[in-house]
Amino acid sequence: MQQAAFVSSAPAVPPSGWVRRFTPVLPPGLCLDLACGGGRHTQWLLAQGRPVLALDRDPAALHALQQLGAETMLHDLESGPDGVHWPFGEHTFDSVIVCNYLHRPLFPHLLASLKEGGLLVYETFSDGNAQFGRPSNPDFLLRTGELLQQMQSNPLVQMQIIAYENGVIETPKAAMVQRICARRTSALTEQDSLCLRTAVL
Ligand SMILES: C[S@@+](CC[C@H](N)C(=O)[O-])C[C@H]1O[C@@H](n2cnc3c(N)ncnc32)[C@H](O)[C@@H]1O
Numbered sequence: 001m002q003q004a005a006f007v008s009s010a011p012a013v014p015p016s017g018w019v020r021r022f023t024p025v026l027p028p029g030l031c032l033d034l035a036c037g038g039g040r041h042t043q044w045l046l047a048q049g050r051p052v053l054a055l056d057r058d059p060a061a062l063h064a065l066q067q068l069g070a071e072t073m074l075h076d077l078e079s080g081p082d083g084v085h086w087p088f089g090e091h092t093f094d095s096v097i098v099c100n101y102l103h104r105p106l107f108p109h110l111l112a113s114l115k116e117g118g119l120l121v122y123e124t125f126s127d128g129n130a131q132f133g134r135p136s137n138p139d140f141l142l143r144t145g146e147l148l149q150q151m152q153s154n155p156l157v158q159m160q161i162i163a164y165e166n167g168v169i170e171t172p173k174a175a176m177v178q179r180i181c182a183r184r185t186s187a188l189t190e191q192d193s194l195c196l197r198t199a200v201l
Helices: 002-008 018-025 040-047 059-068 104-112 146-150 190-200
Strands: 031-034 050-054 071-074 091-101 114-125 161-169 174-185
Touching: 018 091, 018 114, 018 161, 018 174, 031 040, 031 161, 040 091, 050 059, 050 091, 059 071, 091 161, 104 114, 146 161
Parallel strands: 031 050, 031 091, 050 071, 091 114
Antiparallel strands: 114 174, 161 174
């Protein structure tokens, strides 16, 4: 009951301005809110009439998000033998949102999980955030330029960068963040990828 009360009112932390900025250009269709937490972005997207699949390993808000109309998945993305457990196989989404969560081995899966034309909107803390508090552990901080580099982490997926920023934000609290919006472009075949790698060598 308490959980439902929490999510049926406006979330305590408003949705990220980066997510709000790109919401109008998200392709129609299912958006995956990865590591959704309390669901501030899931709620925002549902309010804009967007269907959402909200995933988190913490069940706290999932039931209430389901009551609001989201599909939900309780899942630990880091539970596999190599520290990664991607639960969607070959399934693809029209858009994926990740905010304030970083687990580097997931990037190749994230890119492959986008449909052609699908949009990735990613924002999280970056190097330099320690001056503002936590997170300060480098495992949870993007290195300079890293989001741009991660857009090439899957040789079978081509991403077109739409917007990228790295700097200080003031709200909801001061933090150093990196954020990107990128679109998956035409799929590369294994053969294309081999040619590209050969060309680079
Ligand atoms: C800082 S919160 C961000 C929540 C939300 N994305 C937002 O911006 O408000 C990080 C979230 O990542 C989730 N998380 C951390 N490790 C996870 C894992 N291994 N699998 C799934 N979710 C995880 C946590 O449960 C938490 O809800």
